[in-house]
Amino acid sequence: MRYGQFCPIAKANEILGEKWTILIIRELLMGARRFNELQRGLGMISPALLTSRLKTLEEQGLVVRRRINGQKGYEYFPSASAEDLMPVLVAMGEWGLCWARHNITDADYDADFLMYYLERSxxxxxxxxxxxxxRFEFSDFPTQKAWWLVVTKDRVELCIKDPGKDVDVYFYSTVRTMADVWMGDSSYKEAIKQGDLSVVGPSSLTKNITSWLTPSIFAESPRQSRSVTASINA
Structure with a gap:
């Protein structure tokens, strides 16, 4: 895509403006390295399109591809130019919190995506x-109500089948409630008080959940109280 302009915004958009490109960079900056990890974070993207976008980003110098030692396949790393996009992505996210949240629908609250980010957190x-x-149980996701995170010092493993281990902390809520708490739109205390969330486990773990389940990077970002319509009509 070319715009025929010397404007740096236009030139940047020639690289970043294709569908999925910004989200691929988001996943790379959040730590995804392998093809299947990128797919998990992106959800609906096809393998062929992801392959094509990664190739383009590599050609543009935003992605470094390296073969996995002793295995088939590659790992993908953000280059210095990609890492310089982090404040741009944060600014886009904060803009979205203020001005694009009205576009969120119930279908956007996806349990797979939420659990992938909780696993990372x-x-x-x-x-x-x-x-x-x-153990997380979502009452509004009937096809897969229960999810487990098995945490050791070396790794965090997401399970969709009972791993047969004693559970230390149980979370009961809807996907939306858990997403809102993790994003910082609500707190654990508020969600529990309102009856939207139940957390069961020893107080040594439940009294300060955010110390070991870190919130979204947008948890402390400002939320715009005015609606888009109100802004336009002002």
Whole structure:
């Protein structure tokens, strides 16, 4: 895509303006390295399109591809130019919090996407002991109500089948409630008080959940109270 302009915004958009490109960079900056990890974070993208976008980003110098030692396949790393996009993505996200939230629908609250980000958000070093098992149950996701995160010092594993281990902390809510708490639109205390969330486990773990289940990077970002319509009519 070319715009025929020397404007730096136009030139940047020639690289970043294709569908999925910004979200692919988001996933790379959030730590996704392998093709299947990128697919998990992107959801509906086809493998062929993801392959094409990664190739383009590599040609443009935003992605570094390296073969996995002793295995088939590649890992993908953000280059310095891609890492320089982090403040741009944060600014886009904060703009979205203020001016695009009215476009969110019930279908956007996807349990797979939420659990992938919760998996990424666990700070294993802040959990006591060798292993911690977390169980999430979403009443509004009937096809897969229960999810488990098995946390050790070395890894966090997401399970969609009972791993057969003793559970340390149970979370009961809807996908939307858990997403809102993680995003910072609500707090654990508020959601529990309103009856939208139940957290069951020892107080040593439940009294300060955010110490080991870190919130979204947007949790402290400002939320715009005015509606888009009100802004236009002002």
């Amino acid at each position: 666990v700070s294993a070093d802040n959990l006591p002991g060798v292993e911690t098992v977390l």
